[in-house]
Amino acid sequence: MTAALASMTGFARAEGEAAGATWTWELRSVNGRGLDLRLRLPPGSDALEPALREAAQKRLKRGNVTANLTIRREEQAKLAPDPAALEQALTLALTLQARIPGSPAPRAEALLALPGVLRPAAASPETDEQAEAVSAAIRAGFTAALENLAAARRAEGARLAAVLAGQLDEIAGLHDQASAEAADQPAAQRARLLENLQALLAESPPLPEERIAQEVALLAARSDVREELDRLASHIQAARALLAEGANIGRRLDFLIQEFNREANTLCSKSASTALTATGLRLKATIEQLREQAANIE
Numbered sequence: 001m002t003a004a005l006a007s008m009t010g011f012a013r014a015e016g017e018a019a020g021a022t023w024t025w026e027l028r029s030v031n032g033r034g035l036d037l038r039l040r041l042p043p044g045s046d047a048l049e050p051a052l053r054e055a056a057q058k059r060l061k062r063g064n065v066t067a068n069l070t071i072r073r074e075e076q077a078k079l080a081p082d083p084a085a086l087e088q089a090l091t092l093a094l095t096l097q098a099r100i101p102g103s104p105a106p107r108a109e110a111l112l113a114l115p116g117v118l119r120p121a122a123a124s125p126e127t128d129e130q131a132e133a134v135s136a137a138i139r140a141g142f143t144a145a146l147e148n149l150a151a152a153r154r155a156e157g158a159r160l161a162a163v164l165a166g167q168l169d170e171i172a173g174l175h176d177q178a179s180a181e182a183a184d185q186p187a188a189q190r191a192r193l194l195e196n197l198q199a200l201l202a203e204s205p206p207l208p209e210e211r212i213a214q215e216v217a218l219l220a221a222r223s224d225v226r227e228e229l230d231r232l233a234s235h236i237q238a239a240r241a242l243l244a245e246g247a248n249i250g251r252r253l254d255f256l257i258q259e260f261n262r263e264a265n266t267l268c269s270k271s272a273s274t275a276l277t278a279t280g281l282r283l284k285a286t287i288e289q290l291r292e293q294a295a296n297i298e
Contacts, residue, residue: 005246006298007156008032008063012148018137019130024070025138025145029153031295032064040068048135052142059146061248062298063153067145069138079118089114153298160296161243167290168243171260172236174283175229178267181276182225225270232263250297257294260287 008031015024037056039049056065093106112118239256242249264287268280 004154005157005161005243005249006150006153007160007296008153008250008298009156009296010149010152012145012152014141014145014148016137016141019133020073021134022072023134023138023141025141026068026070027065027145027149029060029063029065029149032062035060035062036064038064038066040066042069042071045069045071045138048138051139055139055143055146059150060298062250065149067142069142071134071138081112081117082119085114085116086111089117157297160293163293164243164290165240167286167293168236168239170286171232171283171290174279174286175232175236178225178276178279178283179229181273181279182229182271225267225276228263228266228270232260232267235259235263248298250294253294253297254291257287257291260290 008029010027010029012027013025015022017023035057037053039052041048052067056067089111090106093111097103097105235256239253239260242253242256261284264280264283267283268277271277271280
């Protein structure tokens with residue numbers, strides 16, 4: 001069973017929770033000549049990078065991939081009294097009570113409500129076990145996100161495969177049309193040259209018949225596009241075989257389309273008729289559309 005065609009464009013997201021921390025991966029992929037992974041990790045997560053890069057290289061072959069990791073610690077904030085601020089507030093409250101006869105004693109809740117008496121307590125340090133649990137969950141989440149990204153790229157690849165197959169069919173049709181239009185081109189060129197020569201010979205000293213035959217043969221060879229059309233037909237077959245192969249064909253398809261362009265350019269330069277030139281230009285336009293779509297293939 002052949003592997004599915006994959007695009008280099010896709011998006012994936014994965015999230016989870018471990019040891020009091022929640023994490024989210026977001027992966028975006030676009031076209032690239034090779035595999036370029038850009039990791040955006042929170043401070044303190046640099047130790048994850050080698051394993052993440054190794055996982056990406058095993059799963060993806062080409063594309064510019066941006067991987068963004070967000071980590072949120074869900075530990076509730078704890079409050080603790082500031083001893084110095086509490087002592088100062090209590091001293092002031094007792095001093096005021098002593099100066100105001102019959103006033104009630106200071107209440108604890110009133111003192112604790114004063115600004116600066118209660119402060120956030122320092123967070124308890126993360127244990128090695130908790131850190132390893134979070135790290136393992138994040139690595140597993142990255143693997144899951146990679147799988148989701150690969151699935152998205154395969155789905156886009158299936159759409160591209162249909163588009164590319166349609167464009168190859170259009171190129172094949174234009175090839176057949178060009179073949180029909182070029183079939184009589186050498187004979188037409190020969191007849192046109194002989195007609196022009198007859199007009200010139202009527203006013204000039206006659207040329208040797210051997211020289212005339214050489215010129216006619218040379219012009220006919222220059223206007224013969226059968227080799228270009230044969231090579232183009234071969235390239236179309238090769239491109240269809242690559243699409244059937246599926247996985248990791250992007251570079252080879254790109255090189256092959258360069259050959260498509262070379263044959264179409266030569267066809268236009270050798271054309272001696274308006275119809276064949278028009279068909280050649282349509283070929284070039286369709287081949288360019290094929291190249292643009294093929295640039296998305298992994």
